Amino acid sequence: MSLLLPTALILFLVSLSNALRPPFSCDESDARTKSFPFCNTSWPISTRVRDLASRLTLDEKIKLTGSSSAAIPRLNIPAYEWWSESIHGVSPHGMGFDLVGSIRSTTQFPQVILTAATFDPHLWYRIAQATGDEARAIFNRGEAKGMTFMAPTINLFRDPRWGRGQETPGEDPLVAAKYGVAYVRGIQGDSFEGGRLEKEGILKASACCKHFTAYDLESWNHTTRYRFDAKVSKQDMAEMYQPPLEACVKQGKASSIMCSYNRVNGVQTCADRNLLYEIPRRHWGFHGYVISDCDSVHSMFDGERYKEPEDAVAAALKAGIDVNCGIFFLNYLKSAIAKKKVSEMDVDRAVHNVLSMRMRLGLFNGDTSKLEYGDINGSRVCSKDHQDLALEAARSGIVLLKNELGLLPLSKEDTKLLAVIGPNANNPLNYLGNYEGPPCRKISLLQALQTCGGGITLKHHQGCNAVNCSTAFIDEAVEIAQQADYVVLVMGLDLIQEGEFIDRVELGLPGYQEKLVTAVADAARRPVVLVLVCGGPVDVSFAKENPKIASILWAGYPGQAGDLAIAQTLFGHNNPGGRLPVTWYPKELSKVAMTDMRMRPDPSTGYPGRTYRFYTGPTVYEFGYGLSYTNYYYEFIAVTLDNLYLQAQSPQNALLNSSRWVSVSQLGKGYCKKIKFSAYVRVTNHGDMAGKHPVLLFVKSGGPSMYPRKRLIGFESLTLRAGQSEDIEFVVNPCEHFSYADEQGKKVIEQGTLHLVVGDDRGAYPIRIVN
Incomplete structure (x- = not known):
């Protein structure tokens, strides 16, 4: 034996x-x-x-x-x-x-x-x-x-x-x-x-x-x-x-x-x-x-x-x-x-x-x-480098949608009692999104706020029975809000509202969330902060227009470090720089059939189109929108092209002067490489806080045409100290960036005037296309 x-x-x-x-x-x-x-x-x-x-x-x-x-x-x-x-x-x-x-x-x-x-x-x-x-x-x-x-x-x-x-x-x-x-x-x-x-x-x-x-x-x-x-x-x-x-x-x-x-x-x-x-x-x-x-x-x-x-x-x-x-x-x-x-x-x-x-x-x-x-x-696995990267990604992605009166970042000195209200305030697993795994770390937003806020006192209330907010405890939440120096409402969606197998029915906040937010904002001693945890956009026009709701943050599903990233952003340890990668539409879009796959609008039927490229209706927030705790200024300092003269690849493919548009294939690969040009943009941080900032370059159509009304053709993210400037070179390929698909799916370029736009339209740079 x-x-x-x-x-x-x-x-x-x-x-x-x-x-x-x-x-x-x-x-x-x-x-x-x-x-x-x-x-x-x-x-x-x-x-x-x-x-x-x-x-x-x-x-x-x-x-x-x-x-x-x-x-x-x-x-x-x-x-x-x-x-x-x-x-x-x-x-x-x-x-x-x-x-x-x-x-x-x-x-x-x-x-x-x-x-x-x-x-x-x-x-x-x-x-x-x-x-x-x-x-x-x-x-x-x-x-x-x-x-x-x-x-x-x-x-x-x-x-x-x-x-x-x-x-x-x-x-x-x-x-x-x-x-x-x-x-x-x-x-x-x-x-x-x-x-x-x-x-x-x-x-x-x-x-x-x-x-x-x-x-x-x-x-x-x-x-x-x-x-x-x-x-x-x-x-x-x-x-x-x-x-x-x-x-x-x-x-x-x-x-x-x-x-x-x-x-x-x-x-x-x-x-x-x-x-x-x-x-x-x-x-x-x-x-x-x-x-x-x-x-x-x-x-x-x-x-x-x-x-x-x-x-x-x-x-x-x-x-x-x-x-x-x-x-x-x-x-x-x-x-x-x-x-x-x-x-x-x-x-x-x-x-x-x-x-x-x-x-x-x-x-x-x-x-x-x-x-x-x-x-x-x-x-x-779960190395410090990777966990730091998860925090960096969450910090960099958070989008500041509203910040009236400069309410954010919150002052630690003025915040003795912070009320944190909402069904997404104390459940870190809700921050992961679908196809999630068990995270390396689990701390709640409440713990993160306690860490970032130093010696502040927190009072938390769920506000709703769940994220769907079929039952709201409005009176209890209002009572806590009335006592606090500042109020942060943490609302939004979860995987029961949106996920695989589950499309949303409408675009507003679910259940009584809107009523809860409005009641708390009205009762609070100071304007409140609204934090949205969700993947899809929500119509928060009521909050955008309410002066008692001074600040709105969108945090997506920010992952295992999301709680800390939100807390750091609220208290100014992070300057938000994210920009919306999707249009936020009003609730009325819910009337449009989800099965209609067309991108371009149809005025004859009132169909508004889809995505910022073609959508013609009102928006809550546009694609690419995002504020910061500092101010950035853009200017084109050089563009190496003013007029684009289209030339055929060979005499056999000669372009017809009477034609409004030409096929990209008609121009030839060699010509398309030759006509690339550079647009140099100077970006300056005019504020007093360092920040990471994505710079987005668009091309806009100069008038009615089949072109998308606006189209992103380049983007780059940079970090600037207070007062610092940096120049970015965008390489523009007209065959790629100025073309669109015709009804047969072939790339064509249309004669006319396009505008390069970075920031608002005031600094638009015109490019004239002729043959």
């Missing part, structure tokens, strides 16, 4: 060691792997994949096409999980990371909509880098089943009621494009400028550009995302919906793309070969794998268009899907082959793409601890 204990102990330790190993193939310590040519790392990946695929049976191939890929023990191939989430930090919402091992928390950055408000691509890149490091660290410990992430979400936040708009970088395609590129490069291990991975190969993690395409509806007026047919014009597709996805693939070099649940112009996106294969692979140079959104192939099977489940499977596979998130491929792919709806060659294509990705991640190169990224360990 005495020998059994050491043996059992040894077996246990071996078992534990194996459990803590990340899934990889081609283990040098396994004699079987030495004879497999696909383990020869000196061979090109394509050659290794062909060798490995040739050794697989049909059943084994099919196992590799599901999101939970089973092991193939005879070839020493472990199981692999394709579905992991990392929208704003590593999350257990997928199947790849459960965070129940030795690492149970990860850095939770602000939800993307607030991060976008920084207009700072370098910050976006650093957040993605940190997320990739934490993911690799957990994977290297053997506590994760995969390194392929379903992020970033770069669909446009077209309708403010969309529950998942919080996951996006907002409504502008340029912002969404730059965000997608920065995120993909950061998490995959590329340089900020791109190009590193083309030489060095192994990915730190795999990023997925989603969702292809025109997806921005969950459930509205009995229409669900599974049955919604988005009617999108060629013009809107080329100008608005597709550019972020194109940039994510072409510039970011994303290794994965995902189809969406909806149809587009009658075609299910997961069965659209043009969308998933022809465009990305043939025109954008995509090299990676295509994954379906989870259970989207299953949702295609309706017994009508796809009479049998094998029909849906065949349509998806032939369209270009390589990995089915779900079990529909696993259940019906073999029978689809037997019924001759697809061939084994179609499966081979998918297998080639999925194995190539696993090899690019280094999972067929032997012990991953000996490879690049193998030295990233658990010390990177």
Whole structure:
């Protein structure tokens, strides 16, 4: 018996060691792997994949096409999980990371909509880098089943009621494009400028550009995302919906793309070969794998268009899907082959793409601890650097919407008693947003205010029974407000009001929140501060117009450091500099059908259009709006172009003088490169407080035309000391920045006068376009 204990102990330790190993193939310590040519790392990946695929049976191939890929023990191939989430930090919402091992928390950055408000691509890149490091660290410990992430979400936040708009970088395609590129490069291990991975190969993690395409509806007026047919014009597709996805693939070099649940112009996106294969692979140079959104192939099977489940499977596979998130491929792919709806060659294509990705991640190169990224360990998870970055992002994203009388920042000397009222005042988990993970730190706003305010006394009252505020305790909240020197109301939304599966019904604050805010403001001794925690915009016109509500802050879903960022902003330790990445519309927009996908307005029907580019109705706050505790002044100090003369690429393509517009393709790539010019803008901090400030450059149309009325063409974030000036160079490419899509989706430039605008219209710089 005495020998059994050491043996059992040894077996246990071996078992534990194996459990803590990340899934990889081609283990040098396994004699079987030495004879497999696909383990020869000196061979090109394509050659290794062909060798490995040739050794697989049909059943084994099919196992590799599901999101939970089973092991193939005879070839020493472990199981692999394709579905992991990392929208704003590593999350257990997928199947790849459960965070129940030795690492149970990860850095939770602000939800993307607030991060976008920084207009700072370098910050976006650093957040993605940190997320990739934490993911690799957990994977290297053997506590994760995969390194392929379903992020970033770069669909446009077209309708403010969309529950998942919080996951996006907002409504502008340029912002969404730059965000997608920065995120993909950061998490995959590329340089900020791109190009590193083309030489060095192994990915730190795999990023997925989603969702292809025109997806921005969950459930509205009995229409669900599974049955919604988005009617999108060629013009809107080329100008608005597709550019972020194109940039994510072409510039970011994303290794994965995902189809969406909806149809587009009658075609299910997961069965659209043009969308998933022809465009990305043939025109954008995509090299990676295509994954379906989870259970989207299953949702295609309706017994009508796809009479049998094998029909849906065949349509998806032939369209270009390589990995089915779900079990529909696993259940019906073999029978689809037997019924001759697809061939084994179609499966081979998918297998080639999925194995190539696993090899690019280094999972067929032997012990991953000996490879690049193998030295990233658990010390990177929740590291001080990452937590400081989460705070920096929250501080930089918070938007000051109103600050009459200079109420903010609050004076510690004048604040002996601070009343903090509202359903979002004392619940840090509400600050994370959807697809969240367990954060590294949990402190409440009350604790943060106590820290930042020094010796102040706090009185807190929830004000409502919950964020939906179906019951409001107005009399109790008013009594506390009457006693306080200052009052901060913390209101807004939560994931019950907006999220996946949940679109909003209307745009105001829910329940009795507005009544509570107004009553407290009327009763307070001094004007009050309103803090809004929410992803989507809300109509707070009542507060904007009420002089008793002197200051309004939008904090988005600010992540694990959001409480501290808000407190620091209220007491002046942080100068807010964020700008709105989405238009804040009035409640009346709720009357417009959410299913109307048109961007341009239709005066004949009263349709107002969507996004700041085309919307013609009133706004609560405009896209790009944001105040500061200091004042910034802009001036154009030099623009190296006044008149743009359009010239044809060759005599055969001579431009017609009678034509009002010309095709960009008619001008030629060489000409388009040659006519780039620079606009130099001087930015001066005229206040007495340092601040981080995004500078946004727009082009505005000079008159009626098909141009967007206003269009963002460049942005840069800079930090200025009090009194400091700095010059920014914006490089303008007229073929890109002065063109728009015609009704056929072709880029054209129109004759006339455009204006470069930074700040307000008073400093607009005219550019005349002639041929």
